[in-house]
Amino acid sequence: MARLEVRLTVLAAAFAMAFALLLVRAAQVQLAQGAVYARRATRQRTDSVALPAPRGALYDRNGVPLAVTQESFHVGIAPGELLTPDADRSLISRALGIPENQLRRDFRQPWVYYHGTFTSAQVHPLRRIRGVHLLSEFGRFYPDPDLAAALLGRPAADGRPASGIERVFDSLLTGRPGRGVEIRDGRGRVYESPSRRDAFPVAGHDIWLTIDAAVQEIVETVLREAVARYGADGGDVVVLAPHTGEILAAMSLRADGRRTSGVFTSVFEPGSTAKIFAAAALLDLGLVGLSDSVYGEGGRWVLPYRVLEDDHELDFDWMTLEQAIRVSSNIGTVKFASRLEPAERFRFLRAFGFGTPTGVEFPSESRGILKRPENWSGTTATALSIGYEVAVTPLQLALAYAAIANDGVMLRPRLVREIRDAGGSVVYDMRPEPIRRAVSRDVALRLRGMLRSVTAQGGTGATAALSVYEVAGKTGTARVAGPGGYVAGSHIAVFASLFPAEDPQLAMVVKLENPAGTYATLTAAPLTRLMLEQILGAQTGALDRSRLPRRVAPPARVAAPPVRGATRIVVAWPGSGTRPVGGTRVVPEVVGLTLRAALSRVHDAGLRARVDGWGRVTRVDPSSGDSLPPGTIVRLVAQETR
Numbered sequence: 001m002a003r004l005e006v007r008l009t010v011l012a013a014a015f016a017m018a019f020a021l022l023l024v025r026a027a028q029v030q031l032a033q034g035a036v037y038a039r040r041a042t043r044q045r046t047d048s049v050a051l052p053a054p055r056g057a058l059y060d061r062n063g064v065p066l067a068v069t070q071e072s073f074h075v076g077i078a079p080g081e082l083l084t085p086d087a088d089r090s091l092i093s094r095a096l097g098i099p100e101n102q103l104r105r106d107f108r109q110p111w112v113y114y115h116g117t118f119t120s121a122q123v124h125p126l127r128r129i130r131g132v133h134l135l136s137e138f139g140r141f142y143p144d145p146d147l148a149a150a151l152l153g154r155p156a157a158d159g160r161p162a163s164g165i166e167r168v169f170d171s172l173l174t175g176r177p178g179r180g181v182e183i184r185d186g187r188g189r190v191y192e193s194p195s196r197r198d199a200f201p202v203a204g205h206d207i208w209l210t211i212d213a214a215v216q217e218i219v220e221t222v223l224r225e226a227v228a229r230y231g232a233d234g235g236d237v238v239v240l241a242p243h244t245g246e247i248l249a250a251m252s253l254r255a256d257g258r259r260t261s262g263v264f265t266s267v268f269e270p271g272s273t274a275k276i277f278a279a280a281a282l283l284d285l286g287l288v289g290l291s292d293s294v295y296g297e298g299g300r301w302v303l304p305y306r307v308l309e310d311d312h313e314l315d316f317d318w319m320t321l322e323q324a325i326r327v328s329s330n331i332g333t334v335k336f337a338s339r340l341e342p343a344e345r346f347r348f349l350r351a352f353g354f355g356t357p358t359g360v361e362f363p364s365e366s367r368g369i370l371k372r373p374e375n376w377s378g379t380t381a382t383a384l385s386i387g388y389e390v391a392v393t394p395l396q397l398a399l400a401y402a403a404i405a406n407d408g409v410m411l412r413p414r415l416v417r418e419i420r421d422a423g424g425s426v427v428y429d430m431r432p433e434p435i436r437r438a439v440s441r442d443v444a445l446r447l448r449g450m451l452r453s454v455t456a457q458g459g460t461g462a463t464a465a466l467s468v469y470e471v472a473g474k475t476g477t478a479r480v481a482g483p484g485g486y487v488a489g490s491h492i493a494v495f496a497s498l499f500p501a502e503d504p505q506l507a508m509v510v511k512l513e514n515p516a517g518t519y520a521t522l523t524a525a526p527l528t529r530l531m532l533e534q535i536l537g538a539q540t541g542a543l544d545r546s547r548l549p550r551r552v553a554p555p556a557r558v559a560a561p562p563v564r565g566a567t568r569i570v571v572a573w574p575g576s577g578t579r580p581v582g583g584t585r586v587v588p589e590v591v592g593l594t595l596r597a598a599l600s601r602v603h604d605a606g607l608r609a610r611v612d613g614w615g616r617v618t619r620v621d622p623s624s625g626d627s628l629p630p631g632t633i634v635r636l637v638a639q640e641t642r
Contacts, residue, residue, distance in 0.1 A: 050177045050178070050180075051177055051178035051179060051199075052137070052177055052201060053174070053176055053177050053178065053201035053203055053204060054071070054138050054175060054201070054203040054204065055069040055138065055140065055155065055173050055174060055175060055203075056069075056172065056173040056174075056175065056203065056204030056205045056422075057069065057206045058152060058165060058166075058173075058206075058207050058209060059207070059208045059209065060208070060211045060213040060216075061208060061209065061210055061211060061246070061248075061541075062212065062540075062541060063208070064213040065143055066142065066143070066144075066152055066211070066213070067140060067141070067142050067152055067166070068140075068141050068143070069139070069141070069203075070138070070141045071120055071136050071137070071138055072116065072117035072118060072119060072120075072137055072138075072139055073116060073118045073119070073120070073122075073123045073134050073135065073136050073137075074113070074115050074117060074134070074137070075096065075113070075114045075116060075118060075123065075126070075132065075133070075134060075135075076111065076112070076113045076132075076134075076135065077092070077107070077111070077112045077113075077114075077131060077132055078110065078111055078131045078133070079107035079108075079109070079110070079112065079131065080110060082129070082131040083130055085107070088129050088131070088132075089103050089104065089107065091125060091126070092126060092129070092132070094125075095122055095123065095124075095125045096114065096116075096118060096122060096123075096126075097122075098114070117137070117139070140154070140155060146220070146259070147213065147216060147217060147220065148211055148220075148250070148251075150163075150251075150259040150261045151164055151165065151211070151261070151362075151415075152165050152166060153165055153166040153167055154166055155167075155170065155173070156170070163363070164261070164362070164363070165207070165209070165361070165362070165415065167363055168361050168362065168363055169205075169207055169361075169416075172204060172205040172207070172419065173204040173207070174204050175202055175203045175204030176201065176202040177201050178199040178200045178201035178202070179199045202422050203422040204422070205419050205420060205421050205422070205427065206419070206420045207416055207418070208416070208417045208418040208419070209415055209417060210241075210246035210247050210248065210414050210416065210417045210430070211247065211249060211250075211415070212248045212540055212541070212542045214535075214538045214539060214540035214542070215239055215248045215249040215535055215538070215540055215542050216250075216251070218249075218531060218534045218535055219237045219249040219250075219531060220251050220253075222530055222531050222534065223235050223251055223253055223510075223527075226512065226515075226523075227253055227255055227512070228255075230512060230516050230523055231514075231516045232255065232512045232513055232514055232515040232516075232523075233254070233255050233513040234252070234253055234255055234262070234512075235252075235253055235510070235511060235512045235513065236251065236252045236253075236263050236266070236394045236509070236510075237249065237250070237251045237263075237394075237508070237509065237510050237511070237531070238263045238394045238395050238398045238508070238509050239398075239506055239507070239508045239542075240398050240399065240402050240506070240507040240508070241505065241506065241507075241542070242401075242402035242405035242406045242411075242504050242505070242506070242507040243405070243406055243411075243432070243505075244411065244414070244430075244432045245399075245402070245412055245413045245414050245432055245433065246413075246417065247360070247395075247413055247414065247415050248506070248542050250263045250264075251263070252266070261362065262394070263393065263394045264360060264362045264364075264365045264366070264395055265366050265393065266366070266394075267366050267368050267369060267391035267392060267393055268391060268392065268394075268478065268492050268494075268511070269387055269389075269391055269478045269479075269481060269492075270387040270390070270392050270397055270476055270478065270494060271386070271388070271476035271477055271478030271492065271494060272328045272330075272386060272474065272475060272476040272477065272478075272520075273397060273474045273476035273494050273495075273496045273509075274385075274386070274387030274390065274476070275324075275325055275328065275333045275385065275386060275387065275474065276404070276450065276451065276474055277349060277352055277400065278333055278336070278340070278345075278384075278385045279321055279325055279333075279336075279450060280352070280404075280438070280443060280447055281337075281340055281344055281347075281348035282321065282336055282340065283321075283439070283443045283446055283447070284348070284439045284440060284443045285340070285344060287339045287340065288336055288339070291320070292320065292336075293318040293319055293320050294319060294324075294331075294335040294336060295317060295318055296310070296314055296316070296317055296318065296319055296329065296332060297331050298317075299313065299331070301331045301334075304378075306379060306382065308330050308331050308334060308382075309331075310329050310330055310331055311328070311330075311477070311519070312327050312328060312460060314327055315458075321336050321450075322449070322453060324336065325450045325451075325453070325474070326450070326454050326458065326459045326460070327458070327459065327460060328454075328460045328474075328476075333385050333386055334382050334385045334386065337385035338381075340381075342376060342381060343373055345373075345381065345384055345385075346370070346372065346373050348438070348439075350370065351410070351437075351439075352399075352400040352403060352438050353396050353399050353400055353403075353410055353435075354368055354370045354390055354396060354400070355367060355368050355369065355370025355390075356368070356370075358393075358395060358396060358399055358412065359412050359435075360395065360412075360413040360414070360415060361416055362415060365393070366393050368390075368391050368392045368393060369390060370390050370391075371389070387476060387478060388478070394509045394511055395413060397494070397496055397509050398507050398509040399413055399507075400438075401474075401496045401497075401507045401509070403439075403444070404439075404444050404447045404448060404451070404498070405444075405498045405504035406444075407441040407444045407445070408438050408439040408440055408441055408443060408444035409434050409436075409437050409438070410434070410435040410436050410437070410438050411432055411433060411434055411435060412433040412434075412435055414430050414433075416428070417429075417430045418430065448472055448498065448501065451472035451474055451498060451501070452470060452472045452501045454472070454473055454475065455470070455471045455472060455497075460475040460520075460525075461473045461474065461475050461495065461497075461520075461521065461525050462521075462525075463521055463522070463526045463529065464495060464497060464525040464526065464528045464529045465529065466529060466532060466533065467604065467605070467606040467607075469499070469500045469501075469532075469536075469548055469549070470500055470501040470502065470549075471497055471498070471499050471500070471501055471528075471529070471532065472499075472501035473495055473496055473497030473525070473528065474497075475493075475494070475495055475519075475520035475521050475524070476492075476493075476494040476496070476520055477491055477492070477493050477494070477519050477520050478491065478494070479491060479492075480492060480513070480514075490513075490514055492513055492514075493511070493515050493519060493520040493522075493524040494509065494510070494511045494512075494524055495509070495510050495520050495524035495527070495528045496508070496509045497509075497528050499532055500548055500549060502549045503549065505542075505543055505544060505547065505548075506532075506535075506542070506543070508528060508532075510527050510528045510531070511524065512524055512527070533599055534599055537599040537609040537636075584627040584628060584629060585605050585606045585628050585629070585632065586605060586625060586626070586627055586628075587602075587605070587607065587620060587623065587624050587625060587626045587627075587628060587634055588601040588602060588604075588605050588624060589624040589625070590624065591617050591618065591619065591620060592616060592617065593616065594616055594617075598617045598636055598638075599636075602636070607632055607633070607634050609633070609634050609635075609636055616638055616639070617636050617637065617638050618637055618638060619636075619637040620634060620635070620636060621634070621637070
């Protein structure tokens with residue numbers, strides 16, 4: 001009995017000691033080291049993650065989305081957690097578009113993951129189902145992937161560098177990420193915990209560009225067709241609003257379909273389009289009078305360092321400065337420009353922005369080439385007068401012509417019109433930024449008069465003339481420079497224009513590389529006319545139609561002037577009809593035609609067009625065959641055909 005009591009006492013003492021040790025250990029864990037173990041448990045069960053912020057959107061000047069951020073989802077499902085498996089499986093099948101038989105097989109696993117990606121609309125019905133876990137991510141979406149693709153660029157991703165506007169404004173578009181908590185279960189599966197967010201993400205800034213989507217689409221479509229039809233190596237087009245410096249459209253295209261940023265980065269010798277700047281210097285310095293004239297040398301002039309020839313036959317032996325510009329005479333321009341000192345030539349070319357960056361909001365812009373007078377050779381002065389030994393980008397040339405339209409004042413070009421933060425507040429609002437005065441207002445007015453004569457009958461740009469509205473511009477056909485000199489048989493055709501001539505709202509440069517037909521009067525000039533016709537017929541706010549002055553008596557379209565020493569090339573596209581001179585206009589038959597073809601016919605007839613719809617023309621109001629006064633608006637109703 002005593003032995004049993006001893007054993008019980010020892011056992012009780014052992015239990016007491018164990019219990020005491022347990023209490024001590026519990027106190028140590030709960031009190032002394034409780035915070036340490038709590039943190040360890042939290043780390044094992046939860047994880048702090050960065051919450052991505054939506055990237056800001058890019059819009060055109062009218063609010064048309066060009067690049068937006070869309071949220072997409074991946075779906076994970078734990079079949080064992082579904083409360084009503086059959087009903088839930090049916091709903092999941094309808095929402096995700098996955099056959100129910102496949103779901104039935106997949107749900108034999110403890111965890112199923114569908115990468116997708118799925119849209120917010122698809123996963124919305126699944127949010128209330130227990131056992132369905134959603135993982136979201138943001139992706140860049142371009143409603144029209146080709147529209148202004150090189151201009152917009154792409155954000156950096158997967159080792160690819162950022163480009164274009166996406167690169168320049170990356171810090172504004174990126175936004176500020178948030179911080180959130182994910183919960184991990186015993187099997188290691190991760191669940192988002194919406195109620196546990198340390199900081200909510202802030203979306204990036206939205207940017208409204210100066211680009212007009214309608215004008216950009218017209219430019220891209222017409223340029224693409226022109227490069228193919230003329231067999232050109234490539235082409236560039238830039239359209240500006242001359243009184244604000246806003247870039248309304250910009251496009252560079254290669255023959256293989258590649259879209260580049262050549263409008264901003266590629267240089268070329270502007271050829272005869274630069275003759276107007278020699279005239280600007282002469283007029284501004286008072287070195288030429290209205291009646292001053294020079295001898296045309298019969299179209300061929302032998303100089304010590306080169307032989308100058310005029311490509312177009314002249315009806316006169318002596319010419320004024322305006323006549324030299326109108327018929328693009330190399331000899332006349334060089335003779336007049338010989339009155340300028342080298343420093344004066346350089347100063348005026350630099351005043352018009354040549355040889356210096358424009359400051360546009362685009363990466364890797366080229367500054368062009370303009371040598372200082374001390375670095376000139378014996379031929380430089382002559383070459384500069386006719387657009388050689390100077391290299392410009394299409395944007396620089398368009399800005400120089402825009403300065404003529406803007407009464408001689410150069411403006412900084414703009415690609416960004418407005419920037420808004422995530423709350424919708426405007427943080428930047430574009431204002432026109434004058435850079436310098438290139439020439440006086442009176443000189444700019446006289447230069448516009450010269451450019452108007454170029455598109456009149458007998459001018460080299462007559463193929464750019466419209467029936468109802470007057471266009472001002474200048475043709476240019478330049479040889480292409482290579483490593484060892486000029487490349488034989490290679491030419492660039494350029495037409496720089498202002499529309500309308502009297503009160504310009506658009507400054508445009510159209511450039512084609514090695515087009516069939518070579519001369520700008522056969523290629524770039526009529527291409528400009530086609531673009532203007534379509535812009536006039538488009539639903540766009542780029543033009544204030546209430547300010548468009550109409551011709552009193554529109555001239556008939558004149559044929560391109562004959563080319564000395566070359567076979568005459570007849571180009572039927574774009575536009576092949578003749579234009580009426582006076583009296584009434586007959587509404588052409590356009591039902592069944594595409595909008596582009598219909599607009600061309602209506603403008604060829606000396607009428608204006610208003611478009612309702614898109615696709616092929618189904619109705620015309622007034623009807624085809626009706627006689628109307630010149631410039632009357634014809635309503636074209638169009639719709640898509642299937």
